[in-house]
Amino acid sequence: DTEVTQTPKHLVMGMTNKKSLKCEQHMGHRAMYWYKQKAKKPPELMFVYSYEKLSINESVPSRFSPECPNSSLLNLHLHALQPEDSALYLCASSQGSGTQPQHFGDGTRLSIL
């Protein structure tokens, strides 16, 4: 079982909907990440939170809005997504130093109708 928990596992939404992806870790990690992964491609970094502050935004469109309520939780708010946003969304966490490995959750499979 993964120590990074993501919900929901699957999500289908229309282009006008608003939804949120959730991620939780209880490993005491201080850095959390959102990635997007398309089929047969490597994970693509979207956001990094370090000590609950946004430290990296990889020029992600504003229809994706991250939130880090506390050191264990990470949300990704979705609004007015496009069909090309359909992908596997992965959350990861690490101890906070860039030298430490990142541990991934099982992901949320998102489909935009």
Add this chain to the structure above:
Amino acid sequence: QKEVEQNSGPLSVPEGAIASLNCTYSDRVSQSFFWYRQYSGKSPELIMSIYSNGDKEDGRFTAQLNKASQYVSLLIRDSQPSDSATYLCAVNSQGGSEKLVFGKGTKLTVNP
């Protein structure tokens, strides 16, 4: 642009053979190197971390790092069909930042 290159594959080996996966990286100040295994439709799973030159062994897996050549490899001994997956090489970029740069992955098939 920091880059990580992997042999594109796919790589096919018979059961019981050694599978060799290779990775080169462009950023000389990189400090941390990781191998992830990703089964189809699943998330990446960390299988090896390596930080200093030389070999690191964990069960059937051996990671090798050569910072002078900017090269990292993963050897899988006694390959099993359950090792069939895509293997992602990831390198910490910008020397100590939280950002990982991933290679495109090598798909490995182990044939029974």
